[in-house]
Amino acid sequence: MTLLPQALTEWFQAQGWALHPHQLQMLDRAGEASTLLIAPTGGGKTLAGFLPTLAELGAAPAKGLHTLYISPLKALTSDIRRNLGRPVEGAGLAIRIEDRTGDTGYTQRRRQRADPPHILLTTPESLALLLTYEDAPRIFAGLQRVIVDEIHALAESKRGDQLMLQLARLQAMNPGLRRVGLSATVEDPGALAAWLGAGTGVLMADPGPEPDISMLEAGDPPWAGGGAAYAIPAVLEEVKRHRTTLIFHNTRAQAEIFFRNLWMANDTDLPIGIHHGSLSREQRERVEAAMAAGALRAVVCTGSLDLGIDWGDVDLVIQVGAPKNVKRLVQRIGRANHRYNAPSKALLVPANRMEVVECKAALEAVKARDLDGEPRGRGPRDVLCQHILATACAGGFDAGALYAEVASVGAYADLTRAEFDACLDFVATGGYALRAYDRWQRLMLRGGLWTLRDPRAAAVIRQNLGTIIEVETLKVSLKGRGAPLGEIEESFAATLTPGDTFLIGGEVVRFHGLREMTVEVTRDPGRPPKVAVFNGTKFATSTQLSDRILRMFQEPLDLPHHTSDWLNLQREVSQLPRPDRLLMESFPHDGREHLCVYGFAGRNAQQTLGLLLTKEMEALSLAPLGFVATDYATLIWGLEPVRGFALDRARLREGVETWLAGNAVMKRTFRNVAIVAGLIERSHQGRRKSGRQATFSSDILYDTLRRFDPGHLLLEITREEAMRGLVDFGRIEALLDRVGDRVDFRRLDRVSPLAAPLMLEPGKVPIHGQARERLAEDAAREMLRAAGLG
Template sequence: MTALPPAFHDWFTSRGWALHPHQQAMLDRADAPALLLIAPTGGGKTLAGFLPSLAELADGTHQGLHTLYVSPLKALAADIKRNLTTPVTEMGLPIRIEDRTGDTSYTKKRRQRADPPHILLTTPESLALLTSYEDAPRMFAGLSRVIIDEIHALSESKRGDQLMLALSRLQAMAPGLRRVGLSATVEDPDAIARQLARHPDACEILHADPGPNPDISMLTTEELPPWAGGGAAYAIPAVLEQVKRHKTTLIFHNTRAQAEIFFHNLWLANTDDLPIGIHHGSLDREQRAKVESAMVAGHLRAIVCTGSLDLGIDWGDVDLVIQIGAPKNVKRLIQRIGRANHRYNAPSKALLVPANRFEIVECVAALEAAREHDLDGDPRGPGPRDVLCQHILIRACAGPFYATELFREVKTVGAYSDLSRAAFDDCLEFCATGGYALRAYDRWQRLKETDGLWHLRDPRSALRIRMNIGTIQDTDTLKVRFKGSFKPLGEIEESFAATLTPGDTFLIGGQVVRYEGLREMTVEVSRRADKKPKIATFMGTKFATSTQLQARILRMFQQDTWPELPQHTADWLALQREVSRMPEADRILVESFPFDGREHTCFYGFAGRNAQQTLGLLVTKRMEDLGLSPLGFVATDYATLVWGLERVDDPTPLFTGENLRDGFETWLSGNAVMKKTFRTVANIAGLIERNQPQGKKTGRQATFSSDILYDTLHKYDPDHLMMRITREEALQGLVDFGRIEEMIARTAGRIDHVTLDRVTPLAAPMLLEVGRVPIAGEGRDRIVAETAAKLMQEAGLDDGGA
C-alpha cells in the first residue's frame, strides 16, 4: 500500500478525514498506463484522480507541466481550481495550478506555453489548440498524467473524439503518459475503458462503493398534469413549496426555452421573494459566473437550469434536485440526481415532475430503471472523419509530419482503430487539395508533400486553422418573412427549419404560413390559412427518449394492471386497452378514426421524437403516392399522428422497409436537413471557416458559402468525402433513420390495425399537440384545458383533471 506523504497525512488528520478505499487504490495504481475510476458524486473522485499527481509534485523537483486535467465545462475547470488550491495552499506545497479555457487572456496563454504550470486545467478545445503550436513538444515533454473528468459526457460526442485524437498526439510527445478517467455515471464501463486506453492496450477499471440508492420519487401535486404540453406550469405551487423546505434546489429542464418560461412563472409565484437564479448555455458568461458564485456562497435557494449544470460542480449545499419533464434518458437522470447531496454515503434526493399525462408513464419507467441501476446508452460508431480531417490540419500547424507516423498515432485511438489506410488517405487528400471538385481553387490547397513530409503550403494559414478548432457548433436562428417582403414575422431555430420541405405549413405568431424555401438565412413563406398546419408547433430542441426507456414503457403496457401508476393514469391506459389495443414491442399499432371532419391515422412506433418526425415525412409521402391525400402530421416520442381526406384501410404498404426507403435519398438531398448537416461537417473538417482574422462570419454568410459548396458538390462531385460524411451524419442526426430501421426490424412487418369511430385515449393527447395555437393572454390555457376535457370525454374518459 502506498503511504501518503507526511504533509498529506497531517492535513487529512487535522480535518478528521481518512482516505476512502478508492482513493487509496488510485495511489496504489498510480503507475497504471490507463485507469478508469467510477465513483459516486460526493465520493471524492476528483481528489482521488489528483492525489498521485500532488504526491509526485510535493518534493518540488519536477520542472514544467506534470498533470493535465481536461473537463467538458469551463465552469468545472474553474471549480476544480478553487478546490485544489485550498489543500495545496494549506499544506504549503510548491505546486502551481492554472486553468486555460476560451476565457483565459491572450497574455496568460502565451506565458503558459513558455512557462507552463505544474497542473493545467483545460477543455478539449484548448488542448487541441495547444497541440497545434510548434513548441508543443517542449511544453508537453515532461507531461506525466492526463485526468479526464466526467469522461462519460465527452465519450458521447465529437468533443470526445477530438480529445482522444489530441491524447494520441500527447502520447507521441510524452511516451510515458498515464491516462486517468473519472465518472460517476457509466452504463458500459468496458466501452469507456476502451476509449480511454491507448489501443490496443487495456485500461484498468476501479469501482468505488456506490453508496446508498438515491431517494427519488415523483412529486405529488394537487392539480393533475395536463394531457399535453411540456411546461409543467401546473406544478409551480408544489415546486415552490419544495424550495421553501430545502436549503438549495436545482430545478432541471430539458430545453433552454422551457427553463426560461418556468423561471418566469416561478418568479411570478415567488411571493416570499426567495433568491432564485437561472443558468443555461445561452446566457452571457458573466451572468453564468455570477450565478455560480452566488450558489457556491449559499446565497441562492433555487436555480432553474439545463444541461449546463449536468456535470460535477461541487455545490455541497444542494439538497434537492427536481427534474421538470420526463428525463428521456436514465443516465442523464442519474447524473442530475447526483448533483444533490455531495456527501459520501448520503443518499441524493430528487423529485420528478411529469409535464403531461403520458410523461407520468415515462417517469415511472425511469424511476424503476434508476432503482435497478439500468442505465441506457447506444454504442458509438467509428470515429467521425470530419474530426479526423481537423486533427490532420492541427497536426500540420505544429510542423511537418510523415503520413505513416500520423496514421499509426490515429490508430491508437479506440474509435479509429479500424480506420483503413485508404480512408485516412482520403482525409489527408481532402486536407491537402479540397478533393476532386475543389482542387482547382487555391483557398483549399492547404498541404503539400516534400520528400515524404507533409506540411502547410502557406505557414500563414495556421492562424486561420487555429481560429476554427473545435467541434461545438453554434445554434443559429433563421428569420421568417413573406416572400417578396423585407419585414420579418419572427425567428425559428435552424433545427426546426431543417425538417421543412416546400408546401409544409406551420404556425408563427398565430398565423398559418406555407414554407416556400430557404434563401440564405431566411425562411420564405406565403399566406396559407386554408388548411391545418403540418407541423403545428415548434417545441424547440428536445431530447429523444432513449431506446431502452421506450422498451421499458412498452413492457409496462403489457402488465395486467398498473398499481405503480396514479389511478387516473391507470384508468386511462385501461380504457385504451378496452376500446383499442395497447402498443407492443414486436408490433406496430396503427389506429384509424375520424375527427373534426378529417380522417386520422396514428402510428405508434416508439422510436423517439426525431425518428417519429421523419416517419411522418416518409409515410405522408407514401400516402400521397397512394392517393390518400394526407394534409399534415404531428410527432411525439411515441407516435406519429397523420390527418387527411381519405381513410387508411390498409397501412401495410406504408411500412415495408423498401417502400419507406423509396425516394428517401431523393427527399433527403433536397431537404434543408442535408444542407444544415453539410454546414456542420464542413465547419469541423475545415472546408468552411466560420472564424476569420477580420472577424466572425455571420450566419447568413456562412450559410451562403456552405449552400453554394453543397450545391456544387451535389451536382459535380456527389461522392466527395464531405458529401459521404454528410449523408452518414444526416441519417444519424435530425432524421434519426437508424431508429426507424430498428423499429422496422423489431416489428418485422407485424401490424395491428384498429379502425374506430372515434378518437382513442392514447391518441387524444396528440390532437392537443395539433391544436396548440399560440393565443395571446391567459385565455390560452383555459381553451387548451376545455379542449382536453372535450377530447377525453369523446374518448370515453371522464376526467376532472384535464
C-alpha cells in the first residue's frame, strides 16, 4: 500500500479526520493504469483521487507537472485549489498547486508553460489549448496521473469526446500515464469505465444512507404549465424550517419567475438569492460567497449548481418541476447534507398533474437506485476534425500514428481508416467543393508528416478551439452606471421596444435601448415583466422514466387523490397508455376534430411526430390546422375526423429526411457542426464574430455545399446530428420498436381526461395547408352571403 507522508497523516489526525475505506483503497490502487471511483456526494471522492499523488510527491518531490486534474467547471477548479491547498499547506508539503482556465491571466499562463506546477487544475478547453503548443511534449514530459472529476457530466457531451482524444495524446507522450475518474451518479459503471479507458477498474464506495426524499404536499396542482406558483406558500414554509435550501429549476426562465413569486411572498424578509448561467459572473460570485458564509436561507437555481461546490450547511434541496432525469435528480439531492454518511433531504414539487405522476416515478427510481442514461453512440466526427487541426498546431504528425491514437479512444474504436482520411482531407483542403479557396487549404504533406500550410494560422485555430456552442447573447447593464446584471438572448432582445420590462436576477428592469451591443436598462419594480428567453436547456423526460410511468399506469394508482381521480376517469372514458401498445384518441371539441398520440417519447420526438403526422394527414386530405407536443403526447387538431392511423417506419424516416432537407433546423445544425469542425471561425485575431455574421457565413456555405457537393463530409455529419438532436428520431424509432403495429385507437365523443391538459399547453404550432385555404374560402362565402351576394 502507498503510504501518506507522516506530516500529512498527523495533520489529518489534528483535524479529527479519519480516511474513509474508499480513500484508503485508492492508495492501494495507486499503481493501477486506470480506476473509476464512484462515491456519494460528500464522500471525499476528490481527495481520494488526489491521495496517491500527495503520497508520491510527499515521498519524492518531482520537478515539473506530476498530476493533471480536469473538471467540467471553471469554478470547481478554484474551489478544489482552496480545498486541496489546506492539507498541503497544513502539512508543510512542498507541492505547488495551480489552476489554469479561461480566467487565468496571460502572465501566469506563460509562466505555467515555462515552469509547470506539480498539480495543475484545468478544464477540457484549457487542456486542448495547451496541447496545441510545440513545447507540449516538454510541458507534459513528467506527467504521471490524470484525474477527471464529475466524469459522468463530461461523458454525455462533445466536451467529453474532445477530452478523451486529448488523453490519448497525453498517453502517447507518456505510455505509463495513470487515469482516475471520479463520479457520484453513474447508471452503468462498466460503460463509464470503458469510456475512461480499456482495462479501467471500478471502485464502488459505500453509497451511504437512503436519501430522505418525498413529494411536497402543497394543494392541488394546475392541469398544465411549469411555474408551480401554487406551491409558493408551502415552499416558503419549508425555507423557514431549514437552515439553507437550494431550490432547483429545469430552466432559467422558470427560475426567474419562481424567484420573483417567492420574493413577493417573503413577508419575513428572509435572505434569498438566485443563481443561473445567464447572470453576470459578479452576481453569481456574490451569491456563492454569501452561501459559503451562511448568509442566505435559500437560493433559487438551475444546473449551474448541479456540480461541485461543497456547502455543508445546505440541509434541504427542493426540485421544482418534474426532474426529467433520475441521474440529474440524484446529483441535485446530493447537494443537501454534503457530508459522508449523512442522509440527503429533498422535496419534489410537481408543476402540474402529469408531473405528479413523473415525480412519483422518479421517487421510486431513486429508491431502487435505478439511474437513467441515453447511449452516446459513435464519437462525433466534427470533434475529430477539430482535434486533427489542433494536433497540426503542435507540429507535424504522421497520419497512421494519429489514426491509431484516435482509434484507441472508446468512442472512436470503430472509426474506419477511410472515415479518418475523409476528416483529414476536409481539414487539409475543405473538401471537393471548397478546395479551390486558399482560406481552407490549411494542411500540407511535407516529408511524410502533415503540417500547417501557414504556421501563422495556429493563432486563429487556438482562438476557435472548443465544442461548446454558445447561444448568441447580449450583456444587460444599468443605464449610465454600466453595472452588469447578466445576459439575455439576442433573439429576445430583438423583440424589445423602449419601455418594455423583463426579469433578470429576480429584478424587473425597463428596456431603454441598445448601445454598443449592450442592453441598457433601469430598475422598474412596479411593472409586470416579460420573461427573458434564457438559453437554459429544456430537458426531455428520459426513456427509463417514461417507461416507468407507463408501467405505473398498469398498477393500482398510489397517487394523491387529485391525480388518481383524474387518471381513473381516463380509464373509464378511454384507457391509460400501455408500455407495449400505442394509444391514439380521436374526438371532436370546440368545432374542431382532434387526434392525440401518446408516444411518451420526449418533447423533441413528440414535436417531430407532430410535424410528420400532420404532413401525412395533409396528404390524406384530413385538413390539419395545428399541433402541440409535450414529453408524453402530441395533440393535433383539424377539420376532418380521424378514424384510424398507422405509423410506418420507412415513411416516417423518409418524411423526416424530406422535411429536414429544406428546413432551418439543418442550417442551424450545420452552423454548429461547421464551427466545431473548424470551417467557420468564431473569433479572428482576437475579435469575436457576431451571431449574425457566423450565421450568414454558414448559410452561404450550406447552400453552396448542397448544390455542388451534396456528399460533403460536413453535410453527412449535419444529417446525423439533426436526426439525433432537435429531431430526436432515435426516440421515435425506439417507440416503434416498443409498440410494433399494436395500436389502440379510440374514437370518443368528447375530449378525454388525459388529453384535456394539452389544450392548455403553450407552444402551439400552426399548419399552413389545405385547412387554412378551406377556412378562408368559408369565411369569404359567409361574407358574400351576409352582403346579399351569395
